[in-house]
Amino acid sequence: MNALAYALLSMLVRKPCTGYELKELLEVFWQAKHSQIYPLLTKLQKDGLLTFERIEQSSKPDKKVYSITEKGLKVLKEWMFRPANPAVIRDEFLIKVYALWLVDRQSAKVMFEERRAMYQSKIRYREEQIQIMEKEFGDGVLDHTSRVFGRYLLFQRKLRQEEEEVSWCDWVMDILDKTNKTNQTNKTNQTNKTI
Structure with missing residues (x-):
């Protein structure tokens, strides 16, 4: 089984979910596509690690609500004691940063402003979710035997990480601003020398 399969089981051990809900919950770990999730759910179901209940909906197609089985729980617990694989980080933005010298200063600044805005939005969402957990579970969020404990730690x-990303963007934009001011000062000094 791959890490995504274990991630799905980890989500389902907390509560039954639809495939759509699982995709939303997985956002904390990585971006998984529906085309990855649904075939894997079918495989896990065939392997007896999860089951589903079909829920009829009047104006929409029926939905499946997945639940972990005892066998799935056993497999998940066994996996918990294995060493984790090294993290795989794939961030297209960082490749663009590496080649940042190819674009003008203003374009570079726009890239970082957009990145910053995206992460500020993530921070707001994360803070809201943390507050909801703290309000709903109180000190229980810090009880390692609580269902919410791992989710709380993860959030x-x-x-x-998101706050650090915003801080890094601010740092880069500050450098870009200083570079622009230095370039303007140098141009002014060169103009004054020629006059």
């Missing part, structure tokens, strides 16, 4: 970690 706190993601929040810190």
Whole structure:
């Protein structure tokens, strides 16, 4: 089984979910596509690791609500004791940063402003979710045997990463502003020397 399969089981151990809900919950770990999730759910169901209940909907297609089985829980618990594989980080933006010298200063600044805005939005969402957990579970969020404990830790970690990303964007934009001012000063000095 791959990491995505274990991620799906980890989501389902907390509560039954639809495929759409699983995709939304997985956002904390990585971006998975529906084309990855649904075939894997079918495989996990065939392997007896999860089951589903079909829910009829009047104006929409029926939906499946997935639940983990005892066998799935056993497999998930066994996996918990294995060492984790090294993290795979794939961020297209960082490749663009590496080649940033190819664009003008203003375009570079726009790239970082957009990145910053995206992460500020993530921070707002993460803070809202953390507040909901703290309100609903109180001190229970810090009880390692609570269903919400791992999710709370994960959201706190993601929040810190997102705040660091905003801080890094601010730092880069500050450098870009200083570079622009230095270039303008140099141009002014060269103009004054020629006059």
